[in-house]
Amino acid sequence: MTIHLKTAEDIEKMRIAGRLAGEVLDYITPFVNVGVTTAELDRLCHEYMVNKQGCIPAPLNYAPDGHVPYPKSICTSVNQVICHGIPNDKPLKNGDIVNLDITVIKDGYHGDTSRMFLVGDVTPQARRLVKTTFEAMWVGINCVKPGAHLGDIGYAIQRYAENAGYSVVQEFCGHGIGKNFHEEPQVLHYGRQGTGVELKPGMIFTIEPMINAGKRFIKIKSDGWTVETKDRSLSAQWEHMILVTETGHEVLTLSAGAPPRP
Template sequence: MERYKIHLKGRSEIQGIKKAGKLVIDTLNLVESFIRPGITTDDINTLVHDFTIKNGAKPAPLNYKGFPKSVCVSVNEVICHGIPGKRRLLDGDIVNVDVTSILNGYFADANKTFFVGTPGKDAKRVVSVSRECLKYGIEMVRPGNTIGDIGWAIQTYAEGEKCSVVREFVGHGVGLDFHEPPQVPHYGKKRDGITLVPGMVFTIEPMINLGKKDMRILSDEWTAITADNSLSAQFEQTVLVTESGVESLTPYDLNYPI
């Protein structure tokens, strides 16, 4: 994939990314056990930072292009890149926690959207649709398919559920760096884009809004929110194109009831 500057991962590199991926999932599981009404988003940052360092890794977001924290924490109308701070989680909120760890030089990236306390109908709906979008996207990953097939599957499902897909942020190659080629849009047409081949490693991370797809960036130059203040949810995994299909390098259950 030299033409596209895509580095196909070899066996030892895949094993390194898998180990980083296990730490990412262990971190998300710890966060899930910790989330409750009354904590601040900065409390989540402290938890993630300390756990990452304790396990001999580094939090990739910290100081990345000036990002000041170790994890992105995005609540309700925040689409992505929420900077942890004094915002306190309330009963009924949804909160996305996006973890990227660097372990022994290898990067893995995953996120989940969690319920805080008891979710309402709208919260359940957008979280469910977002999770299903990731599932449909991963199902399209196999040699011979294209990146457009992934976006088509996600967009078709989301819009069929009367939700919208954020256009400005995309999935990306990962493994030896935080962001590598290729870009992986979460919308598109069948058969468009780069053909998938074994050894490609990238994230799929659809951002799904309950309202319109439009967004704006706050004055901190990081936090992206829905333009209409509707709820937004996201799920992400790092996946490997195998000889016969796909393997998640940050696997977690996408079939639990909501």
């Protein structure tokens, strides 16, 4: 497993890409309302990334081994969809929860972040799931410092989510990122303290827990991309991109409109 420690020049480029990814979410926020289609949100984000930011939408035509090319510029995961939901012409309904996952490429470097949105009047149960998942992400981020281990992050997230009565998806995880969309290491959202790769300054990776209201088990739809909860319970996800610094960490995908650290 080769983990690329980023140079000062790499880090500066990643800061820019990360901020731009966050700013796409800031831009799209006012449009996420009852009646809008996820295809329209995709169109708006695509135009903003390409025309306003001069970025490339990384998901568009992304085709890792064994996958058909992803057909859209963002991922839109509604209600029981865990991740990789493909934007479509179905309008968002009152009470829906939706994750918008944005990855941009700027000057050859990737910025990757996602945010949950509450559509109209959302049930207290859905609201609690979204809030707890956000807090679980930050519990994981707070573990990041030189000398810590990836297992510390997963353990903290899993303990927080399960103590709240939820389950953690285990088939999908965070990942190293840089000039490539997905690099080593894999960042699991469950695990044991003190295990896994030791964190070193210059590592950049995502922390993006997927938390289910029901059981952790998944199913993948026939499109080859959309991942849903097997029991059709609600699922939530948040994502930030993190740099390990000499003294701790820096969150690279914070933008003016990002919800603050809890």
